Amino acid sequence: MKARLRNFLVALLALAGHLALTSPAAAATADPLPSWREGPARQAIVKFVQTATDRASAGFVPPAERIATFDNDGTLWTEHPMYTQLAFALDRIRELAPQHPEWKTQQPFKAVLDNDLEALAAGGEKGLLELVMASHAGMSTAEFEALVSDWFKKARHPRFKKPYTELTFQPMLELLAYLRSNGFKTYIVSGGGIEFMRPMTEAVYGIPPEQVIGSSIKTRYEMQEGKPVLTRLPEINFIDDKTGKPIGINTFIGRRPVAAFGNSDGDREMLEWTGAGKGARLMMLVLHDDAEREYAYGPANGLPDTKFGTFSQSTMDEAKQKGWIVISMKNDWQRVFSFQPETMNPAKK
């Protein structure tokens, strides 16, 4: 190809690119947040993204520093009537029970096998930890990943009769995509198990495993028949909740987020840590106030504390004081789940 012809085509190419970018037809883009109603939550998101990406703004955030962190349970997907990972643990305990006849009389296992949720709750955090160790340890990381992937295919949510991976909040999926399309790197920072989430986050949220931070148990590297495996041990390594969230963010990412999203007292420190940086910031909390389309719970809106994702009045007070935006599922979301009709909304129908 002659250089002159190539130069001519390159010039035309530049012109075409310029015209394509500035022509009204191309500029008319679809709303990136169709499930968000007009209101303060939506406005805060759009204003934040405009400021963070505007080189002329004092709040401009260089692309490399556009880190957004999301809690998972109750923020990106439903956490009721129990954390999804707890549902997995209970199913696994039932599956393993024939090999453990002693569980018939031994708490907290007896409570699981009797479907006695009150006795389970009475066992407290210690009981839950015992269940996690019995159901999550004693196999290789590869075996655990296969167990989790298999469970996600079979398990159904008791109320919605859908796979748990469909119980994601449509407005939050749009928010993740909107942030990514504006150069943000989206992370999950969850109290849930890191290896429980990783098998599904890429397909469900578009978040690759290396952008998932969570709680973990210890592993041991060992050779089995000449092949290296990582064996999961019944020993806590890290709890990624409350003060663990900024600690985990600092360990895994080494940068302070500019945006953070949560829904419970466990997310306070992550939002504080995010808010203490300079430049454009966005801190948001999802308030579960929509019993019809999802669930309503938590002292922050005068409802009972169910112990899953407690949003206390004290966190609500801190949100008001620090300018964190509270998202009302009922009022701010046009749609909660993708499988629900848009019209299904008690406030607006």
Place this chain on the structure above:
Amino acid sequence: MKARLRNFLVALLALAGHLALTSPAAAATADPLPSWREGPARQAIVKFVQTATDRASAGFVPPAERIATFDNDGTLWTEHPMYTQLAFALDRIRELAPQHPEWKTQQPFKAVLDNDLEALAAGGEKGLLELVMASHAGMSTAEFEALVSDWFKKARHPRFKKPYTELTFQPMLELLAYLRSNGFKTYIVSGGGIEFMRPMTEAVYGIPPEQVIGSSIKTRYEMQEGKPVLTRLPEINFIDDKTGKPIGINTFIGRRPVAAFGNSDGDREMLEWTGAGKGARLMMLVLHDDAEREYAYGPANGLPDTKFGTFSQSTMDEAKQKGWIVISMKNDWQRVFSFQPETMNPAKK
């Protein structure tokens, strides 16, 4: 802009793109590895990248799975006469000494203040840990980052009289860039301190903080005058060496690398873990056999074990058995440091 004109320009654009890609002038690209001599090491790298990126190949690696992990000390930069981080720790101890009169008589501090490297070595790992705790803990993460950044500006390597950040191996910088230009995500997986490396890895290696894995001490989240800080505690959190490397990779990345690069016994498990996966693989070890341009040490090439980056005969045997490629600095590298003339090579000049 009229649609017909736009369509015409778009068609021309596609044509220009096609011709640009196929014209000989554009295809003649510069050698991405100019500091690598022809030989088995260079050939292994090029063949691996061709296989991993060729959709028609059985060894094709999807872009999302193109993870390459690099040890730092002795693999990406010089680790002699001592690890860079140890030089930082010793300088810091000297700086803090006026506030600690007891160090004049107390080991391992006395050894540092007396410049008595033998006494320092006699203190073993326990002594080194004490030095790290005294020099790396007791301040916030932000204060530590400032200390490290400041030190990198002032400190000079005793032999080369250059900033430590210039003591990087030019062939490895080219390899990092070559892998990234072929869709690989490059990570550092080092026994060194994660927060010691992060302030410089982006500028020096093009590796952002979130792609740096290393050893760490614990931190505590606390409020100081209403502002959240992470305080560094004198307590080990994680040692990212030997079996810690695959464990750290699994924790931070959640994917198995397809390529791994090291230079010591501390990298064996990382290379084993990488090699045990399916598809195209590349495992390499840098052998320090070039006393003139850098250093020569280690039992693997019949030289004394200096305790920094020990490459034992047993690791050399495993490399041969498993097909790991050993890189001879003397023979495989045309140039070691960017500041040295290309002709400076005892083997070829």
